[in-house]
Amino acid sequence: MTRNDKDTITRRTENCHLLRRMKAGLAAVRDTPYKGALLAAYLVGAVLVWLFRGHLFILDTYGMFSPVLLALIDLLVPLYAVAGLLAILVLLGTPWGxxxxxxxxxxxxxxxxxxxxxxxxxxxxxxxxxxxxxxxxxxxxxxxxxxxxxxxxxxxxxxxxxxxxxxxxxxxxxxxxxxxAESDFPALLPWKDEYLSPDNFVLVLGESLTEPVTVNLTNIPHILLGGSTGSGKSVLLKLLLMQAYKKRAEVYIADFKGGVDFPKIWRQNCHMCFREDTLLYVLGQLVAVLECRKEQLEETGCKDLDAYNEAMENKLPRIVFACDEVAEMLDRTGADGERKKLLSQIENRLATLARLGRAFGIHLILATQRPDANVIPGQIRSNMDFRVCGRADSILSGIILGNGDADEQIPKDARGRFITGDGTVFQAYLFDEGRL
Ligand SMILES: Nc1ncnc2c1ncn2[C@@H]1O[C@H](COP(=O)(O)OP(=O)(O)OP(=O)(O)O)[C@@H](O)[C@H]1O
Ligand SMILES: [Mg+2]
Structure with a gap:
């Protein structure tokens, strides 16, 4: 493209925008009262100048102006008035900056x-x-x-x-x-009980720049949370579990740190398991519940838990199973044959719940900070559709989200800042873990 071609294109673009700004100016006059008043004042001024144009020639006391000049001035005044009008419209239609x-x-x-x-x-x-x-x-x-x-x-x-x-x-x-840029995300967004969603079964995570970020477990049943240490995973996990509990779900928590992360009130109101053998038993029970619900739904011809609860008097609660550091739980490093067998049974049961849980109201929320690619087996991971990642390196971000977005978009000093699989960055609500 020659320089001349470029100049022609630029000129055309500018003319086009002049017209566009005029149109925008007209719209602004119509929609904004003070802009309308400004234009009206100008028009009144122009009419007054036209009416009293004879006085413009007051200086011509000796009749020096030729009749031609006077006729010219007569013509120019309305022309200037129209040009002024257009200029004002362009000005009003031009955005600041x-x-x-x-x-x-x-x-x-x-x-x-x-x-x-x-x-x-x-x-x-x-x-x-x-x-x-x-x-x-x-x-x-x-x-x-x-x-x-x-x-x-x-x-x-x-x-x-x-x-x-x-x-x-x-x-x-x-x-x-x-x-x-200076308004950015707040570093701290305290949770308020009124944020609890009234919708079934919507959990609220935090706020993006545009709106609250939520997940509806009836559509996206399982959540995978990632992030390096101190990124805010445990707080977010508990925020979700607290809401699930408030919505009358049965909450199961696997925690191999002996429950130190969960104050007494949690241990009183949720089903906690601290050991691998009890975990296997609990997961077995949940699979049994799933099978039982499957039969109940088949017998009654209901397509899912919500349909069943609508039709029946005996309501079935949703069940949420959470594990904070799932890599710790499933790590096979140094495991003997016995333990490997136990772990693969745990994995199988988790995989069943991940695969079939949606229709029967059984949900998994798993969190991990360990970037080993094989830590969460594919058959579990592929069913965890709602992915959230906090501060992370590119490897962990890749494992959780399938891309490096968390590494690129979450500041390294951020706490409680996460990004979802669809690229929405949000600040999670910070909530007092000492209560439920
Ligand atoms: N939503 C939040 N807003 C502000 N600060 C937060 C938020 N979430 C967590 N934090 C801060 O970050 C600290 C670490 O959070 P948390 O324990 O949840 O991290 P973590 O990712 O679970 O770390 P680890 O992997 O080591 O267990 C919290 O003690 C709190 O001070
Ligand atoms: Mg933690």
Whole structure:
């Protein structure tokens, strides 16, 4: 592309945006009362100037102005009035900071083949979430994928933290939902009981930049939590278990640290198991419950637990089985034949629950900090569809999420900051573990 071609394209883009800004100005006059008043004041001024234009010639006391000049002034006054009107519309339709935004994007290389950066056409508060600003850009032919690849650069250029980027009006506009960089995530988000979801069986994890992050166990039955030490896994696990308990689920917890992580109130209200042989027994019981529920559902012709509970008087509770450090539990290093057999039985039972638990209301929440690829066997892992990872290196992030997002997007000093499998970063609620 020659320099001339580029100049022509740039000129056309600019003309096009002039018209667009005028249209946006008209919309702003219609929607914003003070902008409407501003335009009305201008129009009244212009009419007054027109009406009293005779007084403009007051200086011409000696009749020096020729009639031609007077006619010209007569013509120019309305022309100026119209030009002024258009200029005001363009001004009202031009978002604040548009030039700086365009230059910023140009600097970080978000440009098309003609060297043009996207043009900011509107900037407003998000009506759904008042913490967010929506930046609307004419992408100038740059596909959304390229915006996503350059997200970190765009954030630096515009000094924002981006929550999401979407197409709008077909593919004419790219919408960037963001908060100012300095507002970012709060380091601490205390849990409040009113956050407990009334919906069956929705658990709340924390808040992303845009909204609360939740998981519905009726659709996504099992959760895999990862993160390096101190990332906040245990707190998040307990937050989920506390909600499950409040929603009247039966909670089973396997904990090989002797329960030190779980204060007395937990030990009183949940089924705890501290040893491998009791764990095998508990898992066996849960598989038996699963089989029994399977028969009950078949007999009554109900497709799942919710349908059964709706139809029957005798309600069956959901069951949540949790293990905080699942790698510790399933580690075979140095295990003798006997122990290996025990572990493979534990694995088999976990795999059955993972495979069939959804319809019968039996859920697994497993957490791990150990990045060994074979620590959670494939047949369990492949059924754990809701993945959450806290601060992690690329290997652990890869094991939990299947990509390096946690390594790239969670700051190394963050606590309680997680990312889900679909790329949503959130701050988990911090809750007082001493109560249930
Ligand atoms: N949601 C949160 N918000 C703020 N701080 C948190 C949050 N969750 C955890 N923390 C802080 O991080 C510390 C470590 O959390 P936690 O024990 O859950 O980490 P962990 O990932 O389980 O670590 P480990 O793998 O060593 O057991 C907590 O004591 C708390 O101070
Ligand atoms: Mg822990």
């Amino acid at each position: 548009g030039k700086a935004a365009r230059e910023g994007l140009q600097k970080v290389g978000l440009v098309n083949h003609a060297g043009e950066a996207p043009v900011l056409i509107a900037k407003r508060q998000d009506t759904d979430n008042h913490r967010l600003m929506v930046w609307e850009f004419d992408p100038c032919g740059i596909p959304l994928g390229e915006w996503e690849d350059k997200q970190a650069k765009i954030e630096t250029a515009l000094n924002i933290t981006i929550a999401k980027m979407t197409w709008a009006e077909g593919r004419k506009i790219v919408r960037v939902h963001a908060v100012p």
